[in-house]
Amino acid sequence: MDTEVIVIGAGPAGLTLAAELRLGGADVTVFEQRTERNWESRGIGFTARATEAFHQRGILERLENIEITRQGHFGGIPIDYGVLEGSHFGVRGAPQYKIEDMLEAWALELGVTLRRGHELTAVADTGESVTATVRGPHGLEECTARYLVGCDGGRSTVRRLAGFEFAGSDATREMYLADVKGCDIKPRMIGELLPNGMVMAAPLEQGYTRIIVCENGTPPDRGREVTFPQVADAWKRLTGDSIHHGEARWVSAFTDATRQATEYRRGRVLLAGDAAHIHLPAGGQGLSIGVQDAFNLGWKLAATVRGHAPEGLLDTYHAERHPVAARVLRTTLAQGTLNLTGRAVAPLRTVMAEIIAIPAAARHLSGLVSGLDIRYDVDGTGTDTGTGGPAHPLLGARIADRELELADGGRDQVARLLHPARGVLITADTSGDTARRAAGWLDRVDLVQVEHLPAGPEEDGAATESVLVRPDGYIAWTAPDADGLETALRRWFGEAA
Template identity: 55%
Template sequence: MDAPVIIVGAGPVGLVLAAELRLGGVEVLVLDQLEQPSGESRSLGFTARAVELFDQRGLLPRFGDLGISASGHFGGIPLDYSVLADAHFGARSVPQARTEQVLGAWATELGVDIRRGWTVVGLHDDGDSVRVEAETPDGPRLLRCRYLAGCDGGHSFVRGAAGFEFAGTPSTREMFIADVAGCALRPRRIGERVPSGMVMSVPIGGGVDRIVACEHGRPPRRRTRPPEFAELADAWERLTGEDLRGGTAQWISSFGDATRQATEYRRGSVLLAGDAAHTHLPVGGQGLSVGVQDAMNLGWKLAAVVRGTAGPDLLDSYHAERHPVGARLLLNTLAQGVIYLSGAEGEPLREVIADLMELPEVRRHLAAMVSGLDISYDVGPGTHPLLGARIPKRELLGPDGPTTTVAGLRTGRGVLLDLADDPELRRTAAPWADRVDLVTAAPHRLPDGCPLAGTSAVLLRPDGHVAWATPGCGPLPDALARWFGTRRLATAGQ
């Protein structure tokens, strides 16, 4: 084996998955066809759930000023995310290129081997291993791995070569996106409708504007290279009457509204994550954020299977948990596309949705959907309100001073929060000490209604989701065995 795991794609999803595998003690190769990162920044931030995930790994300070905002939109209709407790839309003004720099540096520090200029041209799943054919700067190479992960985007080679079904609908239109310097455009809010389509113009600093142009009746095209700046300038003038030709495009791309999802996220020894598993109209940074969640859900599970501390059936929970999330993502982006890409015929729908969004319960529902804060997994029987959800970040007071409910997750291991200083609980968990860290601490200054009130212990998976809590759940060893494998025997034959 050249590595237990090979990842195709060094974008945010592939980098996070690689880092998670290294935290789990697994060697990994990342192959990317680009010799250097593209520098493009289609995404200008990420949602609240991605902020939480980066925070639990201690990465937020690396991003600098995140520009956290409570305001967002649904299909171009303003949406206030402060209707959710502790919630916000997410991070603003973080170009995707910066996100890739941060994640690339993190992965490299953890020992990830990233090989650029390697184009995967073939793969063969032999059952117990996968052969990967690649064209490299030094000629053809054949690699072998135990598992292969496709994180190579919406046009994923891995997905097609491995025979995944990618169900859904093709693009019906083509749109332009670009960062343009030197034009000083009038700001236009997300989803501003003009007689012939939809436009957006947002200053992003340094005299640069992020622009999006959607012209009704423009059919999709299969391109092998980015559009020419003249195409964008002509479309922008037709739509707005403004002239871009005195400016310069730092980068330009086109995209469509194709909506597709792989019917399975795992096929034998090949797995998919991010846009390789689900593609949709890019709205509100959801694609990057959901892809990062895919990677953090998959990484610790795949690492446990490769190390042999868990059986291959743990990987089945990856599809079971993440496929419904992807389907819900496609649903909300399809709905938003209808709202802010349709012409005058869509105005009655926009008015009805805007009217409904005046209701607090509707705002809460949509905010939780778009941010991903409503995600909860089926982790087993129990009645505790936190079961399956992500642990909220709350203050704890431990023997060594203040800490938080998520501080122990930085190493990518499981965490058992002993909130009642229970020696019997610690003895029960001791056989899993090589996989689960024990934190003894008491809740400190809990807000009103916090579900941690009255909770004596919480078992956290490495992705921050609650696998067990008491009172309200069954025996702790059952949950430990389900998510972290069989117990480690203290002595041979014990």
């Protein structure tokens, strides 16, 4: 083997996955077609759950001048995402190129090999290994690994070469996007419906304004090269204001095409991020669910190549992440109907605004878009996202970041305990029974003895003495199910040493 895992694509999902694999002890090589980082920035932030994921690895703090905002929208209808304790609409003021810069530095620090200027031309899965043929500066070369993961975007070469089915719907509308300066553009933070479409404008750094233009009746044409005069013409037709005298840092177009790979794994080839799912970019969810794919897959794939993963661990990646993305696809289609159909949907928006004013409805939509309502089937009972709760309210949910009072008198934060991407068993059991049962897994799981486990308002009735937390922050076991601890340890971390 030339390396243990090949990752194709050095976007947010690929770089996050590569770093997670290194934290898990796997050798990883990333091939990227671009010779240098893309300085364009379609995304300018990410959602609450991605924020938590970056924080649990200690890298959120590397992004400077970011803003966490509670105020957001659902399909252009204002909503306060703070209705859930610890929730928010997401991080703003973080252009994608800065996110990629941060992730690349993190991955390289961990020992990831990044090879730019290499285009994938072939993938061969023998059943025992997988070989990628890439075209680089010196011609064709081959690289063989245990596994290969496609993180190469919505037009994924890996997905095409490996024969993944990409089911869904074609684009019905096209939108323009540009970063403009040199002209006065009033803010339209959540979009403004106009008779023939929708426009959005948000202030950025260095005097630029991000504008999005969706003009009804514009047929999608992905082969067309978009120019700033085209964007300015559409802006004037919709708003009556001219921005032709402005200067665009860059322009682009996107559509509402909605597709998802029917399977995230075929043999030794896997997909993550936009390679696995594409949708209308509503609320920064694209980058967010892509990096969450990587946090879910990274520790599982690393454990697999290092030889201590239990049977079927890698298959839980599809089982857990496919329903999450399917739900996001439905949600973004719904938001597109509300926000991009023009004034014809005004009655529907009025009704939706009344519903969103109901606290229970606001909490539901807040959890849906932020990802805070994700719950995995960690005990094999069939519970997954959106299908109801398991026996214990915390089981399968993500652990909140709480300050812990340690048994030795010190203090620590849950998020900091997750920095090494290992399992964590947090227990207030003073009998020693929990520690004894977990002794055979302490090479993969950190035991943290605390005075008590603090609970938040969202955990009402969910008091527990001990929790087993997976490397991605999700709770795999809770006390008082003592016999279930060893079962959970085997299910997620393999046999005892």
